[in-house]
Amino acid sequence: MSGGWNTIESDAGVFTYLVDNLGVKNVQFEEMIALDADYLKQQSPVYGVIFLFKYPVGQKKTDEAVDGQYDFVASENIFFANQTIQNACATQAILSVLLNREDLDLGDQLREFKEFTQAFPAELRGEALSNSELIRGVHNSFARSSPFIDEGTRAATEDDDLYHFIAYTPINGILYEIDGLQPSPISHGRCTEEEFSEKIIPVLQRRIERYPATEIRFNLLAMVQDLRIRAAEIGDVEMVAREDEKRKMWIWENELRRHNFVGFAHEVLKRAVASKLTDGKYDEWIGEAKQKAQDRMDERKKVRGEKEDIASP
Amino acid sequence: MAAVAPLISIKAGKCTQNGTNILSQAEPGLLYLYHNPDDELLHFCWKPRGAVEPAPEDDLIIIPGDARIIKYTGCTTGRVMVLKFSSSSQRHFFWLQTKAESTDSGHWSARDDGWVHRINAALQGPQDDDEEMGDIGLGSEEVEEEGSASRRGGADGGRAPVSQPQGQSDFLQNLISQIQLPGGARGGGGGYQQQEPTISLHDLLPSTTTAPLLAAMTSGAVDDLISNLPQGIIPRNATLAQKKEVIRKVLHSPQFNQSLIGLSVALRDGGLRGISDSLGVRLAPGEVGTGSDQVTIFVEAIKREEEKKADGNMDID
Numbered sequence: 270m271s272g273g274w275n276t277i278e279s280d281a282g283v284f285t286y287l288v289d290n291l292g293v294k295n296v297q298f299e300e301m302i303a304l305d306a307d308y309l310k311q312q313s314p315v316y317g318v319i320f321l322f323k324y325p326v327g328q329k330k331t332d333e334a335v336d337g338q339y340d341f342v343a344s345e346n347i348f349f350a351n352q353t354i355q356n357a358c359a360t361q362a363i364l365s366v367l368l369n370r371e372d373l374d375l376g377d378q379l380r381e382f383k384e385f386t387q388a389f390p391a392e393l394r395g396e397a398l399s400n401s402e403l404i405r406g407v408h409n410s411f412a413r414s415s416p417f418i419d420e421g422t423r424a425a426t427e428d429d430d431l432y433h434f435i436a437y438t439p440i441n442g443i444l445y446e447i448d449g450l451q452p453s454p455i456s457h458g459r460c461t462e463e464e465f466s467e468k469i470i471p472v473l474q475r476r477i478e479r480y481p482a483t484e485i486r487f488n489l490l491a492m493v494q495d496l497r498i499r500a501a502e503i504g505d506v507e508m509v510a511r512e513d514e515k516r517k518m519w520i521w522e523n524e525l526r527r528h529n530f531v532g533f534a535h536e537v538l539k540r541a542v543a544s545k546l547t548d549g550k551y552d553e554w555i556g557e558a559k560q561k562a563q564d565r566m567d568e569r570k571k572v573r574g575e576k577e578d579i580a581s582p
Numbered sequence: 583m584a585a586v587a588p589l590i591s592i593k594a595g596k597c598t599q600n601g602t603n604i605l606s607q608a609e610p611g612l613l614y615l616y617h618n619p620d621d622e623l624l625h626f627c628w629k630p631r632g633a634v635e636p637a638p639e640d641d642l643i644i645i646p647g648d649a650r651i652i653k654y655t656g657c658t659t660g661r662v663m664v665l666k667f668s669s670s671s672q673r674h675f676f677w678l679q680t681k682a683e684s685t686d687s688g689h690w691s692a693r694d695d696g697w698v699h700r701i702n703a704a705l706q707g708p709q710d711d712d713e714e715m716g717d718i719g720l721g722s723e724e725v726e727e728e729g730s731a732s733r734r735g736g737a738d739g740g741r742a743p744v745s746q747p748q749g750q751s752d753f754l755q756n757l758i759s760q761i762q763l764p765g766g767a768r769g770g771g772g773g774y775q776q777q778e779p780t781i782s783l784h785d786l787l788p789s790t791t792t793a794p795l796l797a798a799m800t801s802g803a804v805d806d807l808i809s810n811l812p813q814g815i816i817p818r819n820a821t822l823a824q825k826k827e828v829i830r831k832v833l834h835s836p837q838f839n840q841s842l843i844g845l846s847v848a849l850r851d852g853g854l855r856g857i858s859d860s861l862g863v864r865l866a867p868g869e870v871g872t873g874s875d876q877v878t879i880f881v882e883a884i885k886r887e888e889e890k891k892a893d894g895n896m897d898i899d
Binding site (some may be wrong): 345413415514520521522524526527528529530531532533535536537538539540541542544546547551554555558559561562566569 | 590613780781782785786787791792794795798799803806807810811812814815832833835837838840841844845854857860863868878881884885887888889892
């Protein structure tokens with residue numbers, strides 16, 4: 270295994286520019302706020318859904334396919350890779366959708382990667398993915414900039430949630446669940462491209478219901494065609510403008526994500542300190558910060574007593 | 583073996599484990615650490631206080647940095663703490679027998695915290711600036727005065743105390759969930775907590791502080807800040823107002839606030855020296871490792887520089 274993979278956020282802006290930087294054209298991601306077929310249809314064409322779920326370390330992970338059927342033949346014919354690196358799983362799920370479609374412009378590098386790994390068995394495809402400099406490099410460029418903390422090699426502790434990404438996509442008329450931790454793709458029955466928005470909903474619902482509501486957090490991202498394309502086709506100028514604004518915001522957020530803020534933080538702090546000293550409010554200012562930290566700690570005590578998940582400060 | 587003065591010694595009792603229950607033993611005892619000149623190792627020992635023999639009943643060899651004491655403040659019936667190791671799942675429970683400062687028998691006073699802190703410092707083994715060691719009491723007497731400043735720093739690595747346990751098994755459950763945390767950084771998120779509420783940098787920069795600061799800022803200061811931001815987000819030929827707006831948005835962004843949290847964690851996790859050096863923030867000699875909150879030390883160092891500037895009548899932006 271060459272090099273480390275850092276964790277990236279499960280965010281539509283991150284994923285959209287991740288695939289963009291891999292060379293893919295005209296694909297974006299939309300967060301599915303509701304499990305609603307109509308909502309999904311409005312984003313058509315929908316290429317697939319990435320399902321992220323987080324559960325606390327120590328929870329039993331359901332490893333058996335309790336819904337759907339293992340399709341071992343499929344794992345030869347479609348791009349299915351065993352997951353080798355935890356931190357790579359977001360990108361791996363995304364590729365499971367991208368590399369299984371014939372109707373996308375993947376760009377030269379991903380096309381080459383797809384051809385290169387076509388004949389490989391699933392474990393080797395996973396290895397090829399984790400060894401790909403291109404894919405790893407683009408993936409890591411979206412990791413949060415933390416110059417002191419090597420998140421890539423940190424092992425999961427009691428404090429972490431474990432998280433897992435699964436991709437759902439229709440291939441050759443069948444709705445597949447592609448989970449790198451499973452031995453093969455899982456079939457959920459017949460499904461055309463047009464039916465995908467409908468048929469995926471109950472599948473996702475059943476998946477979510479497997480876990481106690483209080484112990485799981487999940488996130489659904491639909492991979493769709495660049496929404497500006499259809500908006501332009503039907504003459505919806507407002508939609509195009511809205512999507513352009515959204516892109517600007519995503520670009521801005523991604524710039525901040527990869528930026529090392531230590532220098533900026535120092536400059537701001539210096540001036541904040543100077544101003545508090547001038548006003549004679551320095552001690553009060555520090556005291557307020559201590560109080561906030563105390564309040565958070567008290568809140569955590571209370572919340573942990575109620576056995577719920579704790580939000581970050 | 584010739585008698586050796588311990589590095590630290592306090593009145594403490596032992597606890598035993600019975601399944602999931604922790605039972606404290608009434609016997610008055612002494613917990614102490616010393617450096618054995620024969621094997622040149624750090625020893626963590628317990629013996630009954632009335633014992634005639636010099637040899638301890640329990641004697642653990644400690645690899646510097648491998649062990650730490652974590653206090654459990656959720657227990658109302660005593661001041662319980664546990665010795666845990668990074669290298670193994672061994673755990674040893676003790677309870678403070680030093681004079682309680684409160685009628686609440688589970689309450690940890692600032693002085694009690696100080697003991698935990700000093701034990702943890704001693705568990706790190708010999709340090710470069712060992713000035714702290716000279717202060718520590720010798721013999722089996724508790725030293726009442728340690729000099730005016732009681733050093734409140736949190737015990738290393740502990741999670742914030744959990745709520746009152748319902749019973750012994752809850753007590754253990756909470757204790758275990760607390761002590762299974764390695765003392766390392768959590769990476770950007772808010773998971774790392776110390777026993778005492780120490781400040782996080784993002785608490786120092788709420789909009790009530792930054793808004794007036796930004797409003798009053800001169801263009802020189804604004805340009806300093808701008809030069810520390812990714813140039814891709816700055817509009818070309820930006821006016822002063824536009825630049826201030828960019829700064830304002832960044833200060834409010836989740837990405838910046840996450841990075842402040844991560845920076846606070848990094849400072850507390852041994853990064854104070856490296857980060858200060860790279861920023862040119864001058865720390866007082868011996869300041870690192872005193873056990874005071876590293877974030878506070880960092881901010882105080884910045885404060886000293888700003889005070890000097892003010893005294894020297896240099897321009898403050």
